[in-house]
Amino acid sequence: MELINDLATWAWARHHNIASWYVRPLFLLPFCYFAYRRSLSGITITLVALATSMAWFPAPATPSPAVVEMLAAERDYLFGPWNAAKVAVSLIIPATFTALALTFWRRSFTWGLVVINGAVLFKIGWTYAVSGAAGATAHLVPALAGLVLVNAIVLGAARLVARRRTVARPA
Numbered sequence: 001m002e003l004i005n006d007l008a009t010w011a012w013a014r015h016h017n018i019a020s021w022y023v024r025p026l027f028l029l030p031f032c033y034f035a036y037r038r039s040l041s042g043i044t045i046t047l048v049a050l051a052t053s054m055a056w057f058p059a060p061a062t063p064s065p066a067v068v069e070m071l072a073a074e075r076d077y078l079f080g081p082w083n084a085a086k087v088a089v090s091l092i093i094p095a096t097f098t099a100l101a102l103t104f105w106r107r108s109f110t111w112g113l114v115v116i117n118g119a120v121l122f123k124i125g126w127t128y129a130v131s132g133a134a135g136a137t138a139h140l141v142p143a144l145a146g147l148v149l150v151n152a153i154v155l156g157a158a159r160l161v162a163r164r165r166t167v168a169r170p171a
Helices: 002-015 019-036 040-055 065-079 084-105 109-130 133-168
Strands: none
Touching (some): 002 040, 002 065, 019 040, 019 109, 019 133, 065 109, 065 133, 084 109, 109 133
16 A cells, blocks of 8 residues: 555656646547547557656656645545535546547547537636636646647648548549
């Protein structure tokens, strides 16, 4: 049990590196790609990478007070008392990834973007609900930057697929 506590403490310190906050939304791209390609192993590998990515960066020497505030609120939420509402909100995460996988598995870029944007906007709202303004605002920039980049790449991929379909089926 001590090893698990040590590992969790080690990973948690690294989660204070805001670089991990910028990287995490980008995992939506390989997730969507592997769902589109119908690769369960790719989806699984992406989810494992996402789950471990908070520990990929070194712990900051002096974490930002806003980051400390946000992560303290997140920790308090996770380790505080649980009720039916908290369980329901937490089930949104697997439901979102399931919906996202299904939309791209079925080749729907439009519905995929609806799920992505809805999920990120929900996460931003949740962050403001559980954290103070400084912590939530620290999360806002990485979340919106990731959302803009993911939207641009998914839209670009949709256009590329549409163009290839047009070329493949001449009129």
